[in-house]
Amino acid sequence: MHTTKSDPVTMVVTAHPAPGNQKEWEETLTNTIQASLKFPGHLGTTVLKQESTRKPTYQIVLRFDQLENLERWKNSPEREHWISKLHALEHCPPAITHNTGLETWFELTHHDEQQPVEPPPKYKIAVIVWIAVYASVIPVINLIRPHMTELHFLISSAITTSITVPLMTWVMIPLLSWLLKGWLYPENRKT
Known part of the structure; x- marks a missing residue:
C-alpha cells in the first residue's frame, strides 16, 4: 500500500x-x-x-x-x-x-507468537467492513430518523455519520474480527 x-x-x-x-x-x-x-x-x-x-x-x-x-x-x-x-x-x-x-x-489477533501476523486478504476485509457498516448504519438511521425530520439533509447526515463511524470503528469491526477470526486467519487455527 x-x-x-x-x-x-x-x-x-x-x-x-x-x-x-x-x-x-x-x-x-x-x-x-x-x-x-x-x-x-x-x-x-x-x-x-x-x-x-x-x-x-x-x-x-x-x-x-x-x-x-x-x-x-x-x-x-x-x-x-x-x-x-x-x-x-x-x-x-x-x-x-x-x-x-x-x-x-x-492486524491484532490472539496469538502468543512474536512473528507479525499477515492481515487478511482484501476481499475478507471488504466483507467485514460491509457487515459493520450495514449493522451500524441501519439501526442508527431507524432510531434517529424520526427525531431529525426538521433538519437539513446534510446536517442529519453529519449527525448519523458521527454516530455510526465510531460505532463501526470501536465496536462492530473489533467484534466481527473476534467472532470471525477463524475465517480471517485460517492458517493460524492449525498452530
Missing part, C-alpha cells in the same frame, strides 16, 4: 513482560503512554492484554495522524527514556509493525 506523509499511521507493538515484572512493566507502560499523549498528532493508544499459561502478551496500538508525528515521538528523548525502562523488564524484544489504512483493524 502506498503511504503519503499525511496518512494516519498505526504502530503495533507486541510485548512480553518478564515473569515477576508484570506489575512494574504495566506501570512503566502507563507512564510511557502518558508521555506520548503530549506529542502532536497523537490519536490514542489501546492496550490489549492476553493472559497465557506460558507468558502474558500485550499488544499496544498507537495511532498518529501522520507518519511525521509518529517519527517525532519515536525519535524523542522521552520515548527513549521510557522504552529503555520497559525493555529492562521484558522477557524478549518486542515485535513492532507500522500500518496505514483499514488493514490495521485486522
Whole structure:
C-alpha cells in the first residue's frame, strides 16, 4: 500500500513482560503512554492484554495522524527514556509493525507468537467492513430518523455519520474480527 506523509499511521507493538515484572512493566507502560499523549498528532493508544499459561502478551496500538508525528515521538528523548525502562523488564524484544489504512483493524489477533501476523486478504476485509457498516448504519438511521425530520439533509447526515463511524470503528469491526477470526486467519487455527 502506498503511504503519503499525511496518512494516519498505526504502530503495533507486541510485548512480553518478564515473569515477576508484570506489575512494574504495566506501570512503566502507563507512564510511557502518558508521555506520548503530549506529542502532536497523537490519536490514542489501546492496550490489549492476553493472559497465557506460558507468558502474558500485550499488544499496544498507537495511532498518529501522520507518519511525521509518529517519527517525532519515536525519535524523542522521552520515548527513549521510557522504552529503555520497559525493555529492562521484558522477557524478549518486542515485535513492532507500522500500518496505514483499514488493514490495521485486522492486524491484532490472539496469538502468543512474536512473528507479525499477515492481515487478511482484501476481499475478507471488504466483507467485514460491509457487515459493520450495514449493522451500524441501519439501526442508527431507524432510531434517529424520526427525531431529525426538521433538519437539513446534510446536517442529519453529519449527525448519523458521527454516530455510526465510531460505532463501526470501536465496536462492530473489533467484534466481527473476534467472532470471525477463524475465517480471517485460517492458517493460524492449525498452530
